[in-house]
Amino acid sequence: MRTRMERPKHKTTMLPLGLFLFFALFVVNVRAQSLPPPKIDGFVYENIRVNSDTIIIEAFYDPVCPDSRDSWPPLKQALSYYGSRAWLVVHLFPLPYHDNAFVASRALHIVNKLNASATFPLLEHFFKYQKQFYNAQTRNFSRAFIVDKIAKFATEVVGNSYYGTIKSEFNDTKTDLKTRVSFKFGASRGVYGTPFFFVNGFLLPDGGSTIDFNGWKKIIDPLIGVHGGKSLDSLHFFL
Numbered sequence: 001m002r003t004r005m006e007r008p009k010h011k012t013t014m015l016p017l018g019l020f021l022f023f024a025l026f027v028v029n030v031r032a033q034s035l036p037p038p039k040i041d042g043f044v045y046e047n048i049r050v051n052s053d054t055i056i057i058e059a060f061y062d063p064v065c066p067d068s069r070d071s072w073p074p075l076k077q078a079l080s081y082y083g084s085r086a087w088l089v090v091h092l093f094p095l096p097y098h099d100n101a102f103v104a105s106r107a108l109h110i111v112n113k114l115n116a117s118a119t120f121p122l123l124e125h126f127f128k129y130q131k132q133f134y135n136a137q138t139r140n141f142s143r144a145f146i147v148d149k150i151a152k153f154a155t156e157v158v159g160n161s162y163y164g165t166i167k168s169e170f171n172d173t174k175t176d177l178k179t180r181v182s183f184k185f186g187a188s189r190g191v192y193g194t195p196f197f198f199v200n201g202f203l204l205p206d207g208g209s210t211i212d213f214n215g216w217k218k219i220i221d222p223l224i225g226v227h228g229g230k231s232l233d234s235l236h237f238f239l
């Protein structure tokens with residue numbers, strides 16, 4: 001009984017403190033970065049002219065997530081199949097339970113700034129060799145060691161001469177803020193795993209799982225009026 005009666009006492013002191021911290025952090029946060037950001041988040045895959053008939057695909061990827069990795073080749077195949085009819089933007093969504101996801105995502109923002117055409121090659125490089133950045137493989141590594149390892153990893157795509165620049169970009173809070181904006185963008189859209197795909201603004205079901213090439217055909221064909229036997233059935237999937 002006594003302990004029970006004491007509990008509310010603790011709660012009343014804890015709550016204002018919690019609220020205070022919440023507002024203090026909120027104020028600091030608002031000062032540190034203003035939202036919306038000056039530029040919309042995301043890496044556009046190919047410079048395709050978008051018109052009202054273009055199928056807009058948004059992919060939320062974590063560079064060190066195996067499901068993101070597995071979903072990329074079939075999506076790439078679908079994009080090549082649909083050519084100018086489909087447009088892709090990739091948003092990074094570093095998952096909090098992947099220890100190196102934020103640093104890897106930050107490396108992508110850095111490289112995108114240094115040489116935008118190297119962004120997707122680096123994303124593919126992460127997908128191909130991501131295992132070395134998994135939690136189990138890196139549990140004894142310091143933060144500084146990981147940043148250095150990932151900076152070196154990025155130079156495998158952009159060239160060794162960029163090593164110093166990449167390292168100093170990791171010291172620049174602007175690249176940290178960009179990566180935070182990516183996370184916040186995903187969170188504001190209700191993303192809670194990767195890969196998550198939106199088509200023409202709507203979330204596809206089964207978030208977090210891979211869609212194979214036929215899966216993409218089933219989704220996109222009915223939208224662009226390709227007549228297959230079951231196009232109406234496929235549409236119901238969105239409704």
Ligand SMILES: *[C@@H]1O[C@H](CO)[C@@H](O)[C@H](O)[C@H]1NC(C)=O
Pocket residue numbers: 115116117118121157158
């Ligand atoms: C930018 O990256 C692309 C693709 O990796 C590469 O072909 C090109 O040479 C790079 N440009 C510079 C200036 O490093």
Ligand SMILES: *[C@@H]1O[C@H](CO)[C@@H](O)[C@H](O)[C@H]1NC(C)=O
Pocket residue numbers: 136137138139140
């Ligand atoms: C991490 O360090 C511990 C203790 O030195 C060692 O037993 C373990 O094998 C190391 N793990 C990895 C993944 O290197």
Ligand SMILES: *[C@@H]1O[C@H](CO)[C@@H](O)[C@H](O)[C@H]1NC(C)=O
Pocket residue numbers: 164167168171
């Ligand atoms: C990054 O900042 C740390 C601490 O301020 C400093 O020791 C280091 O030399 C800096 N690195 C680069 C590449 O600017």
